[in-house]
Amino acid sequence: MVMEKVHRMSNKGGAAHTRKPRITVFHCFTALEDTASLEGGDYEIQGIKMPCSSISREVFLLRAFEAGADAVVVLVCPVNSCRYVQGNIRTEKRVTRVKKILDEIGIGGHRLNMFNIVQGDEAAARRIIEQTVAELGEWGLSAAA
Amino acid sequence: MIVGEQKPLEEIKAKVSGYSRILILGCGTCVKTCFAGGEDEVATLASALRLSFKLEGRTIQIEEQTVERQCEDEFIKEAATNIAEVKAVVSLACGAGVQMVASRFPQVTLLPGVNTTFIGILEKAGLFTEKCLGCGNCIVDLFGGICPIGRCAKRLFHGPCGGSSKGKCEVNPDTDCAWQLIVDHAAATGQLDKLAEYVPPKDWRTSQAGGPRKVHREDHEI
Numbered sequence: 315m316v317m318e319k320v321h322r323m324s325n326k327g328g329a330a331h332t333r334k335p336r337i338t339v340f341h342c343f344t345a346l347e348d349t350a351s352l353e354g355g356d357y358e359i360q361g362i363k364m365p366c367s368s369i370s371r372e373v374f375l376l377r378a379f380e381a382g383a384d385a386v387v388v389l390v391c392p393v394n395s396c397r398y399v400q401g402n403i404r405t406e407k408r409v410t411r412v413k414k415i416l417d418e419i420g421i422g423g424h425r426l427n428m429f430n431i432v433q434g435d436e437a438a439a440r441r442i443i444e445q446t447v448a449e450l451g452e453w454g455l456s457a458a459a
Numbered sequence: 460m461i462v463g464e465q466k467p468l469e470e471i472k473a474k475v476s477g478y479s480r481i482l483i484l485g486c487g488t489c490v491k492t493c494f495a496g497g498e499d500e501v502a503t504l505a506s507a508l509r510l511s512f513k514l515e516g517r518t519i520q521i522e523e524q525t526v527e528r529q530c531e532d533e534f535i536k537e538a539a540t541n542i543a544e545v546k547a548v549v550s551l552a553c554g555a556g557v558q559m560v561a562s563r564f565p566q567v568t569l570l571p572g573v574n575t576t577f578i579g580i581l582e583k584a585g586l587f588t589e590k591c592l593g594c595g596n597c598i599v600d601l602f603g604g605i606c607p608i609g610r611c612a613k614r615l616f617h618g619p620c621g622g623s624s625k626g627k628c629e630v631n632p633d634t635d636c637a638w639q640l641i642v643d644h645a646a647a648t649g650q651l652d653k654l655a656e657y658v659p660p661k662d663w664r665t666s667q668a669g670g671p672r673k674v675h676r677e678d679h680e681i
């Protein structure tokens with residue numbers, strides 16, 4: 315039933331957006347220096363730079379949706395490459411929990427995703443944003459934005 | 460510590476849906492430690508509720524506050540200003556905290572947001588386990604520091620039941636058999652003979668079976 319609700323609220327079947335999609339990118343500054351290199355497309359990027367991705371507590375991820383994000387992307391270093399050893403592991407657990415909350419609410423956990431990228435791999439970060447934008451084309455904008 | 464779990468979002472949402480403005484009141488002691496009702500949980504719940512109502516086209520004003528301990532008047536007084544502004548408070552404290560707030564602020568509807576579960580410990584990161592039932596007369600020394608009241612499903616005092624298997628309890632195979640632990644401890648410390656001693660039936664009047672209990676400390680009364 316929850317998934318039906320998620321589907322109803324978020325899947326607009328590829329209808330054209332009425333505004334540019336907004337993506338909030340949480341990233342540790344080891345994985346990605348800043349989000350300037352991701353800008354320039356037909357979307358809005360809000361970058362949240364952190365010394366370690368584990369600072370992205372559950373409420374920060376939810377508040378990004380409250381603040382108008384259609385999708386939230388969390389960029390962390392690869393497993394075993396975290397400068398603070400377990401930061402990215404903790405982040406993954408929080409992201410998993412918030413995905414469940416988003417499913418329960420009806421926004422849909424698919425709008426929040428974590429990706430491991432190698433330090434400074436801006437091309438990978440850009441591909442992730444492009445992929446998210448393409449997916450937003452299918453899902454539609456967030457009804458909570 | 461007292462260990463609890465936050466109620467499902469759906470249940471809390473149903474309880475607050477009749478209100479336009481609520482306070483979510485957290486507690487910074489036990490329930491914070493077990494991730495059920497501290498500052499972070501208050502903020503996460505508030506945000507989840509706001510988003511959920513927004514999707515339904517509704518706005519609900521949610522105040523957030525966490526006091527050091529909800530089971531002490533000294534601390535809940537600090538919530539008076541916020542409570543005066545709302546008709547309902549979701550308390551993320553244990554049942555003691557919820558009732559303390561309810562008795563001090565009878566004008567508001569108190570909605571419990573946590574299921575108070577047990578007295579226990581943090582066994583390892585992310586795992587809390589029950590250890591004590593608060594029987595009012597601790598006899599854990601007779602069992603090598605392993606309580607058969609809090610940790611044996613059948614509260615046995617004279618050895619394991621027939622269901623103890625491979626060190627696990629038949630009632631819940633995920634749980635260690637308390638009596639296996641007691642015997643192992645006694646064997647390891649050369650005290651097996653101690654377990655042969657007769658333990659008289661427990662006087663349960665000191666437990667909750669004797670009705671709600673009080674601890675009165677005249678030396679701390681003013």
Ligand code: SF4
Nearest residue numbers: 591592594597598606
């Ligand atoms: S004997 Fe009673 S007080 Fe002691 S740990 Fe067991 S239940 Fe708690």
Ligand code: SF4
Nearest residue numbers: 611620628629636637
């Ligand atoms: S298996 Fe062990 S812990 Fe479980 S009820 Fe029997 S004696 Fe108690």
